[in-house]
Amino acid sequence: MAIMKLNIVDTGYNFRHQEVYKNRGTEQVSNNFLGNNSSIYPKDKVDITGIAKHIMQSVSGRQVELTYSLYKQEVSAEIINENGERIAVRNENLPNELKEISNPEIFNAFLKNTYAKVSVLSDGEYRLYINHRMLGGGKDDPEGSMTPRTQGRKEFNITSKVKYTDEFCKQNFEKLSKEKEVITKIIEPTTFVQKCVEETEKALEALKIGVIFEQVYQQNIRKKDLTNFVTDLVDNKPVVIRYGINPSALGVVVGQPLDKKVLHPIEESLLQLAVECLNKVPNAELVLSKESKLYPNNVVLVDIFVREDGKIKQDESSNKPETHTIALWRKKELEILLIDPSRVDFSKELIGNIKSVLKVEVKLHSPTGGVIYGTGGKETGYSELKSTTIAEHKHRDCVDIATKIGFEINELQIDENILSLEQIERAINLQMSNQKQVATYLTNTSHGQPNRASQSTDVNVRRDNRQVLELMK
């Protein structure tokens, strides 16, 4: 049976490196240190270039050479000045993470995507800092870290495709226009009234744009890339489409009765658009059987309203309705898998209604504990999620996680090591989750931290991060 790449720490990779150790490392250790004192190497080092040695450029332009000693089982560092002079960094001035490294595989994996900072202490000694671009720091664009929120192109002029939303816009536009007229003519213009008028104007503007939208996300696309996004839409990156609710136009629905088992007409409209989209793409079972190399793009996202006490919930920070995003994956010809990026409970009750709209079997993805990605603590509310930096340990929102799930499913479907649908579902759990119940390797490494790199836009960052975490467990 083929090895599933994501469920283990790339066995092939480790094996190849162990072979190199045998040829170049272990023999040298045994010959030079353990049995024979006439070593040609300095006593505290084993020269296995490219494996236990890592040279990086510090932000101030100095070269830093890190060496893992098989003999001492520890890392040492030297600063190489412009004139080639080497200055050893004292062990106590090394970052703690380096001191904890106990084998060369961890050494290599840990130093992927890192950069160094060197500072001179008052006693003239050097202190070394290693920052991991994946786990914090390493900002590479103006909007934040290497793991920013996924950006996508939004199109609002799709309402005409759906009769209900078109009529809804017209009706509510007229209603709000009249209300605005009444408010401005009759009531004395206090600050509160002025604020109401402004908000009504904003809602009217939003209604002109539309209550629903289509947003296209493509892997590795950032805000700065969106200008040329249309021309960049190529086959070599997975695409995820979201059918979304525009909350700015929907203040009017806040507090309206809506049972947790019943779909709102706007949600139905979005699901109809989603099923139209899914009907045009191949199902995953077919993709696996044909060993296709093209991304099937058979995951779409759909927004739903958040219900609370039988009503549409108001977003805490605005007078708009709170929305949630779910992913629908065309798994088989007549079966769609609903994946809730957060809690299964958020969308579980809607399954029956969704089935009747989509007219196919809809199954629910169920990770252990019922949560793929959870936010922790009151300081990590969804309102704080936009364009956050990982250094502040903010969590991602449901849209962002659902998008990454879509990318991951696309990547896995054309991965030659993936032989079954179940492998894909299992890998989503392990790859995307920040819950230790789902990905038990997180036990010793995350301590409840969001672990944002596991949900990076870049598939390589996601997988590298996973390898590091697996090795550190």
Next chain:
Amino acid sequence: MKVQINQNTYQEYQQYVEQKLYDQVESCIKNGDLKELKKLSSENEIDFTHDSGFLGILAAGKPEMLRFMCEQSPNLIKLHGLDILTAAIWSHNIDSAYFLAKESSVDCSDLLGTNVYDYYVEMTGTEQYTNHVDHHVY
């Protein structure tokens, strides 16, 4: 030198000792060291429902260990049986899944309509769910 230990310090110490114990328990489960786990269990009072059933989830792929833990803390199945069963299915452990669903009668009805239930049926050869009773065809 006399050190005065106040109530808070003592509580912190107790928490520290407890945390150390559960770290050891977790380590035994991860390493599959049932002998050591039994030893720890005989020397200490261990509640295997600790950490919202996470210890049971960790043991989902180790049926013998899971059995021992359930014997020691019968509430583990009662409170967290479904989560542990889900973990057993995702980890492809047929023995654990059988032990939980058949021997310990974990109610699978909450899993109906999920992909996990389909894999449970596929993995164990169980017929589709009918009135809380699964029929295994081993």
